[in-house]
Amino acid sequence: MQQPFTYKRLLQYFLQGLLILAPIAITFWTIAAVFGFIDGILPNLIHSIVPRIMEDAQGNIKRIPGVGFVLVISLVLLVGYVSSSYIFTKIVEVFDGVLEKTPGIKFVYSTLKDFFEAFAGEKKKFTNNVLANVDDNDVWRIGFITQDDMREFGFKDYVAVYIPMAYSVAGNLYIIPKSRVKPITNISAAQSMKFAVSGGVTQVIEPLGKDVFTHTK
Structure with a gap:
């Protein structure tokens, strides 16, 4: 028997x-933006x-x-392609200096450069995924070690750990002892970031039935 139509069903x-x-809508809106x-x-x-050339x-x-x-x-692709050439590298180094x-x-400039290099290129920082106490x-x-030596700040055996926030592009940086950091070995850094940013709702594939987060001191 079909249930009666109610506001609860609506x-x-x-x-x-x-x-x-x-x-779907948010994805297409983001792509369009x-x-x-x-x-x-x-x-x-x-x-x-x-101005006059580009006005109707x-x-x-x-x-x-x-x-x-x-x-x-x-x-952008052209710059990336020629960036490996010796002459172009020297020009960039001069301009960078x-x-x-x-x-x-x-x-x-240095802040933006470090920010982009943290996500891409040879100096990527968010690759060392860990569990931080x-x-x-x-x-x-869930966090990522961005600096593994903090002696310049007066802290021996400490590391800098970036902790991403759920549903946000922001995060917090903590300087904590190495003894309170455990590496995540069963999933990649990208999976760890996705899991953290999604608030833990993203399904993490468990390899061969093992625990998702395996850690050692």
């Missing part, structure tokens, strides 16, 4: 639909230099959807 249908549509931002870099840059009869910036995106991505020594600019109790947090 709410259930709404939540089920929201559960299906929300991740990133596409629009990148696609607008080139027209906005040209307009700031030569109404004074709006002329845009050909997709062209700016393709050109910007192509430029100038920015690193320029008052005011060096703080912003930050509060000196039996509660452990």
Whole structure:
């Protein structure tokens, strides 16, 4: 016998639909926002230099959807491709040295450079995934060792551990004793980050039935 229609069932249908549509909508919205931002870099840059060339009869910036995106991505790929050449490397080193020594600019530049290098390239920092006992109790947090020697700060046998926040791009940095840090050996750093940022709801594949987090002192 079919159950009578109630507001409770209506709410259930709404939540089920929201559960299906929300991740899809947010994903496409994010992709569209990133596409629009990148696609607008080139027209906005040209307009700031030569306004009349990029304006239509109404004074709006002329845009050909997709062209700016393709050109910007192509430029990034080109820079990445030629970055291994000796001449290009030397040019970048000179330019890098100038920015690193320029008052005011060096703080912003060095901070952004270290931030991007932490996620990509040969100097990636978030690769050493660990369990960190930050509060000196039996509660452990998923984190990543970013510096394994803190003697410059006056701490011997201490490490710097970055703890990501759930559902956020932010996180906190803690300086704690090495004895309160245990390596995660059964899952990758990327899986650990995904698990932490998702608030623990993401399923972590357990290899051969072993415990997800295996740690040793």
